[in-house]
Amino acid sequence: MSEEQRMEAAAAPPRLVAHGVHLAYDQRRVVHGVDLAVPTGRVTVIVGANGCGKSTLLRGLGRILRPVEGVVELDGHDLHRMRAREVASVLGLLPQQPVAPEGISVGDLVGRGRHPHQGAFGRWSADDADAVARALALTDTHDLAARRVEELSGGQRQRVWVAMMLAQDPHVLLLDEPTTYLDIAHQVDVLDLLADLNEERGTTVVMVLHDLNLAARYADHLVVMAAGRVVREGPPADVLDEDCVREAFGLVARVVADPVTGCPMVVPAGVRERRGLACSKVSLT
Template identity: 60%
Template sequence: MSDDRTTLPGPAAAPRPAGADGPAAAPGLAAHRLSLGYAGRTVVDGVDLAVPGGAVTAVVGPNACGKSTLLRGLARLLAPTAGTVTLDGADIHRMPARALARRLGLLPQQAVAPEGVTVEGLVRLGRYPHQRMLTPWSKADQAAVEEALARTGTDVLRDRPVDQLSGGQRQRAWIALALAQDTPLLLLDEPTTFLDLRHQLDVLDLVEELNTEAGRTVVMVLHDLGQAARYADHLVVMCDGRPAAAGPPAEVLTAGLVEEVFQVECRVVPDPETGTPLVVPRDRSGRRRAPGRPAA
């Protein structure tokens, strides 16, 4: 993808084992007293956070709580007003852009493609950090592009201009670009945006595959708490610019936390498919209560 990428520290969940093709060591991404903002307005305020290496971390929270701003800071798209972001102990703002882009891939929330570029042309841009001056496009580059297209189901769209795709198709094309970049660390800002339920699950299954089979560390911003709990090893719950809680979903996602952070009364029950926490909001009107079911 482009040239900005980042790191986080925090409570470590037990990471899943890396696959045979995974990186030898999971990258260590961390934020230290990190503050971020826009036009003098602080959005993320003094955050200390660690991203568990070799695991999937989901960042959740209400609208305007700083989720995407935090991810932008971790990806070097936004300069800190205070604090630092480090990758394996090195300040990412002191790293050469191309070197950082070989370590960290990013799917931004509102990506804009070059005018008239095709899906394959867009995905090929993911190989830019691996190119050298006067080095021709290689079989390895094309293989990475083909794998990214196949994994995201965009191979059948390869010759279509990106600006003529539906929102969901466009989102999958950008995910393919991030995959073609082939980095050990992948940051995804709302990767399920614009996707119907089937394609949401396809993307999240792919994230799980990249983690378990290729050993990639993934940090993604999600809105759906059930999906975050099902697919993530580690949750970071943001509220008012700071983490309200961080840790394994089964420990972090409680009815009390959801009410405090989201202002929603709920029950948290085991997902009948996975056993992971599932948030069930309380019926606030009584009109939709199942026949014969007494009020709580």
């Protein structure tokens, strides 16, 4: 995707918008009156402390959870009034702990991502086969295609789920903690893959991440939540400062420039540091 096309995509109206959305579980409200316009063709990352409502908001944006008040719109239409297949052809959601059918192979699971693109009779096409092969290759899971999902390690399983989402080829991709179970090298691999997907295809990516430094590195648009509300949003350099970290996480920290990217980098100040105790290394030689 050229830079001109990226600029055109960024200037396009938001396809996914939340208007005054309240979300609840068993009458217990978790998200309170959120207004959020997801920038088209950009990477949006939602961050916040545990229990702040970030995963719940993602479920509301992904049609898993119906708002008790407010509305989520996709291309100007109430998301919850649209047909499921119509939504799935545009929007894909990877939840935090997806469950695969017992005994299913990796290839078959990834192939399920093609269902929204198949007709009423579910005929398999050459395009479907190409999309699955491409998704397996991009996530380095091609050699796992014949294995059962339940046999895989947590990290392998997570890459397979990402492959299924890539096979679906949605215009808007929602992911809840896509780096769960992955070591740091594979975390960066998956996030690089999503960034490439955004850059090359213009796919709008929205994901929840716990790691603030990875969030700041990969986000075009950072959304910070606290107590079920959006407290800040915008480019990471404009949003992520020491006051923001203290407000959202109750954490005293320094925010400095990442030496690799120049993005904001959060350096926590623990109890020992606040007491003035520096970390020391004792030489044994």
